Amino acid sequence: MSQFTVAIRDNHPAQVVDLNGYLDAHTAPQLEQTLQRLVSDQNYNIIVNFRDLTYISSAGLGVFMAFIEDVRGNQGDIKLAGMSPKVYNVFDLLGFPMLYEIYDDEQQARQRFIERNEAIG
């Protein structure tokens, strides 16, 4: 059984990070490497798709904190989408909806990037 997988997929104008399995202190370094690669390649429009993620601990939350400032500083964003109620509850417990945009699904998050791009022109 695979504990955690992370994959990158293009969904213009954003790059989608698909998470699968559980995200804890053991698996968080894999996500960190993936986000590091996106940011190093100057991809700043990032959607994290939580649809197949069953669990997250603070080690996983910390990864998003590590990149959000850099990404927003480059006019991008990390938008979160498709969380199960249990995973959303962990974000909510700590007040993360104050800092991150959280959408029901990937397409809603993508639409926000499109609207933002149109507004900028």
Next chain:
Amino acid sequence: MQNKPNHTICFRQDVPTRTEELNHIREIVEAEALRFGFDEQTAFQLALAVDEACTNIIKHSYGGDPSQSFEFEISTADDSFVISLTDRGKTFNPKGLPQLDMYRYFEQMRRGGLGVHIIHLVMDDVDYTTATNHSNLLRMIKHLQEE
């Protein structure tokens, strides 16, 4: 609490100080919490809090040394669900840390330190003692009736 006649040990195990053990620990906590009568949401949160405490022991008390172990125990007494973690690593008292202000946390774009905050949010009581033999005992209690 340990002297109460109805104190029951549900589970006890020596756990290697490796992060790959966390999933196993969460599964046990969740199953025992459900069996004790907590709802699914609370059982999930209890597993999260214990994950955070174990992660702190592995990363901070033992500094990531994977060759050590700590004792993990679940017990119950009346309406109390008690998780006890005993380690012989560096003393790390989560009670000694100030409560996090999440507004300031986000303003400062900080990272880390959330685990202890989660433990306090989820648990009703958190107790930390260091014995003269240098073992640290973290006891986390959730009451069934205060849900």
